[in-house]
Amino acid sequence: MQASLETFRIRKQYPGTLALDDISLRFDPGKVTALLGKNGAGKSTLVKILAGTVQPTDGQITINGQPVKFNSATDAFRHGIATVYQELSVIPELTVAENILLGRVPHKPGLVAVMLDWPAARRRAREILSEMGVDLDVRQKASRFGVAQQQIIEIAKAMSFNPSVLMLDEPTSALARHETEMLFRVVRRLAKSGVAIIYITHRLHELSQIADTVTVLRDGHHVGTANFTDTTPDSIVRMIFGSVVRRQRPQTFQPSPEPLLEVRNLSRNKKFHNINFTVYRGEILGIAGMLGSGRTELLRAIFGADPFDAGQTILNSRALTRTSIRGMKRLGAALIPENRKEQSIIPELSIRANLSLASMETIGWNGLITERRENKVAREFVQRLDIKLASLRLPINSLSGGNQQKVVLGKWLNTHPRVMLFDEPTRGIDLQAKQQIFQIMWNLGKEGIGSLFVSSELEELHEVCHRILIMRSGEIVGQVRPEDISVEDLVIRCMGESAAGSAA
């Protein structure tokens, strides 16, 4: 069934925040609408309202001209609206097939309902994945897969409903380039078959491959809607931000020759092998590589979150053959992990508490954390990182995705590190906030702090780093300086000769 989805004068008031005001939009069958806006603009709120999980304060939704009211996600599903959220909801203990068909496993005809037809379920799951052009073993537990594959499972789950409207809230923020291509193929195919698609992204360079229409929100207001072909990159940025200052890595600022973190012959079975490099004082060292190349595992091992089998790290002149998070923190390391929801925040706690989580030692005075100190430090970071919030006392999950990521960053900056390990720190962060984070990295560099920076967005490494290591299948296969290589060549180096050959 094809459906036109419309909103009339939707308003959403949260305590202290008017998240959406007077939003009237129309989403048509066969069209991909890119829903754009900076962090906290109201995109996810709109998606949640259309998905039935949040109730609008005011306003009306219609499908094919008929007023509808969604009291729950089930109501929205029943009307053919499926959603893939910004945060993953894959259940790790369940298999891929179970996750995809969660709650809707086919029953064997003629048998009692409890007799589930698992072979049929697995067949169906495999079918959905192969329609998406993906090959995943549907019998494996979801926990076996990384963020990217889990995102794919998430999308397959939504697809299994045969939706007439599909909403994707930052589906590519965790994906590498070739996986993104795959997703775009799927989305285009769906649009062609008449599905109305609402697509949220901060990666503006994706739009040319996917968007028919762009709709921009800013601070809860509808700024405008345009055919993508009538826009320019500049006009889109202006709609989103008003204007953005693009910062450049200060040319004069060069790392000093003093080693800060040395990694010597570091190996971990099947994850990475014989890794050697040095981060110098003030240096931003990038690690480029395709998904699954072992970047995250390496970072985690250096930080003591995972063990390594052989080799050593030298931090602050101390040679370590075994590491623990505690020990590494004490020596001045900080890790901004890739999966913020699982690893970095305590959703029920306030923004203020989350900001001071990693730094109890520094804020506390004789082990005592005074609320005043906590407030002062928190306010400083809110200002420094430009975090959009109504009150420090609200739970952190009341913040928009990008602003949550800034809190994670602030929390670690608070520990006054010597070396920062960044694993995809800008995921879900808008262009302006990204520029602010780069600026923070450069400023840290000027203070002598070294950064190890992993990102799937090679443009980003190219822009920010002094030097970039290239990692492939668990090994460092080369290093480059951004001024000596184009982004395109960097992509090819990361994919390896064979992949580059076949892609050409």
Ligand SMILES: Nc1ncnc2c1ncn2[C@@H]1O[C@H](COP(=O)(O)OP(=O)(O)OP(=O)(O)O)[C@@H](O)[C@H]1O
């Ligand atoms: N449960 C809540 N309680 C209070 N305020 C909320 C709640 N959920 C969202 N907000 C606020 O509503 C505003 C819009 O948030 P929303 O998540 O829709 O932004 P977004 O456009 O999706 O941003 P991002 O790009 O960072 O994901 C933000 O200011 C946010 O802090």
Ligand SMILES: [Mg+2]
């Ligand atoms: Mg959002």
